[in-house]
Amino acid sequence: MLFEIYVNKDSFVHKLDPRVKLMWFFCVMVCAAIVNSAIPSGIVFAWIIFMAILAKLPLKRLLLLTQALAYLIIVCILMWPLFVKSGPTVFEWDWFKVTYNGILVGVGMGFRLSSMILASAVVFMTTTQKELLESLRTIKIPEHFVFATVLTLRYIPSLMGEWKTIAEAQACRDPGRGKGIVGKIKRITSAIGIPIAVPLIHRVAKMTNELSLALDSKGFNPNMRPIPYKELKIGRRDKAFAVVSIAILMVYILARFLIWPQYMWIY
Amino acid sequence: MTNAVEIRNLSFKYEGALEPALKGINLTIREGELLGILGPTGAGKTTLCLCIAGLIPHTLNGEYIGDVTIFGLKMTENPLQVFVPKMISMVFQDPESQLFGLDVEEDITFALNYLGLPHKEIKDRLQWALNIVGLSGFEEKFPYYLSGGQKQRVAIAAALATKPKILILDEPTSELDPIGKSEVFSAINELRRTYKCTTIVVEHNVEELVKFSDRLIVMNKGQVVLEGTPDKIFQHVQELNRLGIKPPQVTELGYLLKNRGIHELSEYDIPLTIDEAYKRLLSIFRKQGISPTKHNVKEPCLDIRSEEPIIQTKDLWYIYGQGTERETVALKGVNLDIYPGEFIAFIGQNGSGKTTLAKHFIGLLKPSKGSVIVNGKDTRKCRVSELATTVGYCFQNPDHQIFNRTVYDEVAYGPKNLGISKEEIRERVTEALRAVGLEGYDKLNPFFLGKGERQKVAVASVLAMRPKVLIVDEPTTGMDWKTSITMMNLIKELNQKGMTVIFITHNMEIVAEYAKRVVVLFDGKIELDGPTRWVFSKPHILLKTLIKPPQITQLSQMLNGYLKPDTISVEEAYEQLVSFLLR
Numbered sequence: 001m002l003f004e005i006y007v008n009k010d011s012f013v014h015k016l017d018p019r020v021k022l023m024w025f026f027c028v029m030v031c032a033a034i035v036n037s038a039i040p041s042g043i044v045f046a047w048i049i050f051m052a053i054l055a056k057l058p059l060k061r062l063l064l065l066t067q068a069l070a071y072l073i074i075v076c077i078l079m080w081p082l083f084v085k086s087g088p089t090v091f092e093w094d095w096f097k098v099t100y101n102g103i104l105v106g107v108g109m110g111f112r113l114s115s116m117i118l119a120s121a122v123v124f125m126t127t128t129q130k131e132l133l134e135s136l137r138t139i140k141i142p143e144h145f146v147f148a149t150v151l152t153l154r155y156i157p158s159l160m161g162e163w164k165t166i167a168e169a170q171a172c173r174d175p176g177r178g179k180g181i182v183g184k185i186k187r188i189t190s191a192i193g194i195p196i197a198v199p200l201i202h203r204v205a206k207m208t209n210e211l212s213l214a215l216d217s218k219g220f221n222p223n224m225r226p227i228p229y230k231e232l233k234i235g236r237r238d239k240a241f242a243v244v245s246i247a248i249l250m251v252y253i254l255a256r257f258l259i260w261p262q263y264m265w266i267y
Numbered sequence: 268m269t270n271a272v273e274i275r276n277l278s279f280k281y282e283g284a285l286e287p288a289l290k291g292i293n294l295t296i297r298e299g300e301l302l303g304i305l306g307p308t309g310a311g312k313t314t315l316c317l318c319i320a321g322l323i324p325h326t327l328n329g330e331y332i333g334d335v336t337i338f339g340l341k342m343t344e345n346p347l348q349v350f351v352p353k354m355i356s357m358v359f360q361d362p363e364s365q366l367f368g369l370d371v372e373e374d375i376t377f378a379l380n381y382l383g384l385p386h387k388e389i390k391d392r393l394q395w396a397l398n399i400v401g402l403s404g405f406e407e408k409f410p411y412y413l414s415g416g417q418k419q420r421v422a423i424a425a426a427l428a429t430k431p432k433i434l435i436l437d438e439p440t441s442e443l444d445p446i447g448k449s450e451v452f453s454a455i456n457e458l459r460r461t462y463k464c465t466t467i468v469v470e471h472n473v474e475e476l477v478k479f480s481d482r483l484i485v486m487n488k489g490q491v492v493l494e495g496t497p498d499k500i501f502q503h504v505q506e507l508n509r510l511g512i513k514p515p516q517v518t519e520l521g522y523l524l525k526n527r528g529i530h531e532l533s534e535y536d537i538p539l540t541i542d543e544a545y546k547r548l549l550s551i552f553r554k555q556g557i558s559p560t561k562h563n564v565k566e567p568c569l570d571i572r573s574e575e576p577i578i579q580t581k582d583l584w585y586i587y588g589q590g591t592e593r594e595t596v597a598l599k600g601v602n603l604d605i606y607p608g609e610f611i612a613f614i615g616q617n618g619s620g621k622t623t624l625a626k627h628f629i630g631l632l633k634p635s636k637g638s639v640i641v642n643g644k645d646t647r648k649c650r651v652s653e654l655a656t657t658v659g660y661c662f663q664n665p666d667h668q669i670f671n672r673t674v675y676d677e678v679a680y681g682p683k684n685l686g687i688s689k690e691e692i693r694e695r696v697t698e699a700l701r702a703v704g705l706e707g708y709d710k711l712n713p714f715f716l717g718k719g720e721r722q723k724v725a726v727a728s729v730l731a732m733r734p735k736v737l738i739v740d741e742p743t744t745g746m747d748w749k750t751s752i753t754m755m756n757l758i759k760e761l762n763q764k765g766m767t768v769i770f771i772t773h774n775m776e777i778v779a780e781y782a783k784r785v786v787v788l789f790d791g792k793i794e795l796d797g798p799t800r801w802v803f804s805k806p807h808i809l810l811k812t813l814i815k816p817p818q819i820t821q822l823s824q825m826l827n828g829y830l831k832p833d834t835i836s837v838e839e840a841y842e843q844l845v846s847f848l849l850r
Contacts, residue, residue: 129369165667219353
């Protein structure tokens with residue numbers, strides 16, 4: 001499936017209540033946001049990897065996800081040492097100086113960025129879309145927002161399919177693209193340009209028209225919540241997991257602002 | 268007996284429309300009846316369905332005159348909630364836009380949520396509805412990845428789950444391939460057997476419709492022009508032909524024979540199905556004491572062609588998603604030579620590789636193994652842009668390519684990209700528009716044209732590139748008979764002027780009438796390749812590929828010995844029959 005990232009495995013993490021997982025995600029995000037040094041952010045990263053192993057997720061596929069941002073991460077690791085100039089010097093040449101702290105922050109930034117991607121990946125890989133939506137409903141997100149999310153998730157692959165067909169149809173009539181850089185730029189602009197956008201919008205308008213008729217014919221009422229298929233229940237395991245996550249978050253907040261601020265955030 | 272639907276003097280005009288869509292409709296539908304609605308595109312069939320479903324006037328605005336009464340309740344005097352989803356359910360044409368849940372279960376139980384049913388009842392109805400359409404065990408599937416037929420069956424199940432008193436099916440099969448069509452029809456049959464409700468079916472496929480309808484109406488220009496039981500309606504073959512509705516081929520044959528005064532036949536009504544026609548003709552043969560004679564089908568002689576093929580594939584393999592989990596082999600060693608001036612049909616079920624093969628000819632896909640040579644060039648070594656002047660590819664849905672404000676600009680888009688002079692562009696556009704019969708349309712906005720005309724604009728825009736080969740992907744899907752014929756005649760004319768034409772279609776009558784050579788694909792391989800007549804005379808191989816030859820060919824194969832088994836048109840069958848029935 002094009003957009004399905006859910007990995008069907010039987011594990012502790014899969015069985016956790018989706019709301020608890022969302023809370024864990026929140027904890028991880030806050031932890032990653034408030035520290036910038038290599039060691040504490042490395043611990044956050046290790047925490048996520050630990051969860052992924054616990055969930056029996058294929059680590060290779062997980063790391064592939066960070067590939068998309070690999071450039072950004074590498075640039076971070078290389079650039080930050082140019083800005084952070086405090087601490088003992090590691091390497092110096094004329095005006096160019098790399099310090100120990102600079103390296104710590106650079107590596108830390110790399111960990112933070114990948115943590116943010118991986119944490120969401122762990123949540124999405126262990127939670128079905130339905131569970132997520134159901135938990136959105138239980139935390140009192142208005143039904144029309146939830147339903148809009150449902151429609152978005154449902155129609156992304158359809159729109160991708162439409163887009164691909166339109167791009168192919170236009171390519172058959174568009175032989176004028178040059179070679180080299182000019183050709184490349186032309187190809188990119190034509191992939192998002194008017195010849196593709198107009199038919200796509202036209203198709204979407206048609207589809208939404210029919211969709212709204214179909215919804216009306218089913219007595220759709222945006223203010224009524226559907227009956228949940230599975231009642232979500234918070235069990236002992238969920239509670240224990242939530243307590244541990246919040247405890248780690250607390251430790252991070254205390255360490256960052258009271259105990260060792262100098263080690264957690266480097267200027 | 269109570270009346271499920273009563274329509275009195277109903278007229279409706281959409282907001283902003285010039286002409287009313289419905290003009291004074293009077294119609295009564297009895298409870299439990301299956302009513303079939305026939306008619307050309309734009310006759311107001313869908314509008315009538317929307318009026319019965321209550322979406323007009325409750326959701327769509329316009330000028331509404333007259334009354335629709337559902338089981339004694341007037342549509343205009345009650346809110347929509349009284350009627351949907353409990354009393355009336357509707358299934359729409361496009362399966363994609365009516366399945367909006369993340370899985371099949373959600374789609375089917377969607378409307379049930381509004382009925383306040385207990386949890387167990389919802390589960391029971393889900394299973395019941397899935398059972399009827401034959402999709403048990405599909406609860407957790409994501410709708411997008413189902414086949415067209417499966418999607419439409421889910422839509423029917425979703426409509427059924429509310430246990431409606433009236434079920435409306437608006438062209439449920441027009442966008443489906445033959446397998447999908449037969450799946451939907453068998454679901455409708457199963458439904459008729461197990462759950463009696465008033466059903467209204469709009470359908471272009473007359474052959475299937477006559478099998479299960481209790482009554483038919485024929486609409487044209489917003490009015491009901493014919494009404495009656497199927498065998499009564501099809502006495503009016505000429506009238507139907509005039510309206511652009513194609514009767515089943517056996518009906519046409521029966522009509523021709525009856526007019527000729529084949530005495531024994533005129534006692535009966537005109538046959539509507541193959542079985543009826545078979546039994547009637549057989550009894551005539553028996554009475555006259557005609558015994559069958561053996562006919563042999565000539566094997567095609569391999570004519571050695573002196574010219575070079577314009578398209579040639581050598582051991583062509585294509586694999587989708589190579590190296591991923593979803594790897595599928597779409598083509599498995601295809602060898603095919605296409606010569607200039609040929610008129611070829613590619614047929615086969617969805618997923619057999621027709622479109623994949625055709626897309627190789629313009630380089631949209633590159634072979635995974637083997638090679639494709641187009642006009643002497645290896646497609647792997649050149650881009651789509653270089654091939655586009657040799658091969659023109661016209662996609663199935665004109666909506667996927669039309670984006671300009673005038674027909675002229677649309678057709679000129681391709682030539683402009685070639686970087687030629689303005690005069691030449693003008694010349695090419697005029698020529699292309701003339702070829703498709705759209706002279707004088709150049710200043711019109713293509714978005715406001717009908718589907719058939721938009722399709723022609725799409726063909727013209729490909730023709731303006733002056734290709735040597737024209738590939739047309741499903742030119743007649745979702746069109747009524749009249750539009751289909753106009754489109755195909757246009758393509759035929761282009762072929763007569765010397766263009767090589769390849770078309771992909773599911774409509775076997777069209778293939779029989781137009782194609783000179785047929786390539787049957789099955790599971791990524793070429794199963795049969797030869798003259799149309801010869802291909803259709805191989806029922807056993809066709810059966811394997813799940814292709815049904817045209818009705819008339821099926822009939823002549825059932826009557827083998829009386830009729831030649833390679834008969835492919837009604838006229839041929841008629842002449843053969845006349846020659847020995849009037850002897």
